[in-house]
Amino acid sequence: GAPLVIAIDGPAASGKGTLAKRLAAHFGLPHLDTGLLYRAVALALIDAGTDLGDEAAAARAAAALSAEGLNDPRLRERAMGEAASRVSSVPQVRAALLSWQQRFAGGPEGAVLDGRDIGTVVCPDARVKLFITATPEERARRRHRELAGRGEAAAPEAILADIRARDARDSSRTAAPLKAAADAVVLDTTDLDADAAFAEALALVIRLG
Ligand code: C5P
Numbered sequence: 001g002a003p004l005v006i007a008i009d010g011p012a013a014s015g016k017g018t019l020a021k022r023l024a025a026h027f028g029l030p031h032l033d034t035g036l037l038y039r040a041v042a043l044a045l046i047d048a049g050t051d052l053g054d055e056a057a058a059a060r061a062a063a064a065l066s067a068e069g070l071n072d073p074r075l076r077e078r079a080m081g082e083a084a085s086r087v088s089s090v091p092q093v094r095a096a097l098l099s100w101q102q103r104f105a106g107g108p109e110g111a112v113l114d115g116r117d118i119g120t121v122v123c124p125d126a127r128v129k130l131f132i133t134a135t136p137e138e139r140a141r142r143r144h145r146e147l148a149g150r151g152e153a154a155a156p157e158a159i160l161a162d163i164r165a166r167d168a169r170d171s172s173r174t175a176a177p178l179k180a181a182a183d184a185v186v187l188d189t190t191d192l193d194a195d196a197a198f199a200e201a202l203a204l205v206i207r208l209g
Pocket of ligand 1: 012035081115117
């Protein structure tokens, strides 16, 4: 049959990235964390000293994006998620990154992509669509642990505020807002640890794919 494409969407710190990585390893599929593309556009503007609100510059940065640029460790910093969320509302940025993502997903071996609009916009025909959620409080706890593990200390209240702000911005924008595709299966991981969430996701992929 057609190559297996797995679309994984969900809000910030829902665990979708970890699940995507583990599913990709399990099935031997290439994996793209699409948030990195938006983070890389934001980082390009920051490095150039350009205002994040400069939409034309953001669109140019998106069109010029290279695969090597996605390995910069600064992309994982907390401030970059916030900056990425700002440039991601620019329609020309989304359009430039759309073809990038669709080329990746269209490869002969299939793919796993995770983001906000994979099941709705990037890969509407994906065989498997998962929408990963967890309460904002649980997501804030996870993000706090993850940042602490990398030596980036942050107050838990500040992280929760970040997450709420990002949810609001990502869900309310007009260009490809965060929402579950009509044919996505919703997996709430609030009460699941990483292994239990993976087991559930794997069972869903086997059932749907
Ligand atoms: O997933 P991550 O936190 O790295 O994404 C950073 C930001 O990039 C998100 O808050 C969102 O605004 C944007 N994004 C998006 N569409 C995607 C992936 C990320 O708009 N497919």
